[in-house]
Amino acid sequence: MSLGSIGQAVGLFAVTNVDDIVILALFFAQGTGHRSTTRNITLGQYLGFAGILAAAGAAAFGATFLPDAVIPYLGLLPLALGVRAAVQAWRERGHDDGEAPQSRPVRILELATVTFANGGDNIGVYVPVFATAGAGGMTVYAVVFLALVAVWVAAGRYFATRPVIARALSRWGHILLPVVLIGIGLLILVEGGAFGR
Structure with a gap:
């Protein structure tokens, strides 16, 4: 692994996944008070991102599981x-029972689904990079990406636990999460051309 290729992988991951930190912070806020929150978010994020890597890797070698016309509908x-x-x-x-309305256990498959769908555009970016990097280069990218998933989860947790942000998420998270998810879905549909161009 050369430092140059590691740096490229870090840059590519950061640019294509910056929006995931907001989503992760919202999911951490949603799962406040539940012991399984960090584990479920970590597993869901890894599962969703593994799906993105598998789809991009397969497409880079010529096998596609999803036709290009289907990708916008991931939204x-x-x-x-x-x-x-x-x-x-x-x-x-x-409801005023002392528990924040958004507090509920985070479901692994729910987060994995959001991660994979939100990464549909990432697949399009990763495919040409993986195709030109070859098997060895693609392995470097995959290893770096998977290491950075843990960093992203930690960053999402960090932001969700900062007092000012935590108070805002506690008060508004139950509204922000649906708005963000609906916005992401519509953005994927519109930018992907699901409604025509």
Whole structure:
């Protein structure tokens, strides 16, 4: 592994995943008070990102599991999860039992789905990079990316536990999470050309 290729991998990961920190912070806020939160978020993030790497790696070697025309419709996944979260927040409005309305266990597959769908555009970026890097270079990228997933999870947890941010997420997280998920879903659909160009 050369330092140059590691640096390129770090830069590529950071540029294509900066929005994930916000999503992770929202999920950490949602799971406040549940012991399994960090574990579930970590597993969900790794599972979703492994799916992104597998799809990009396979496409780089000529095998595609998803036709290009299907990728924009991955936006339906976070859109549906966002609508579900919005309905749940609406049903829980006015509850004053001492527990924040957004506090519930984070589901591994839910986070994995959001990670994979949000990374649909990442696949398009990673494919040409992986194809030109070859098997050895692709391994470097995969190792660096997977190491940085842990850094991203830690950053999301860090931001969610800062007093000012934690108070804001505690107060508004149950509204922000559906808005962010719906926004991501619509952005993927629109930018992917699901509604025509």
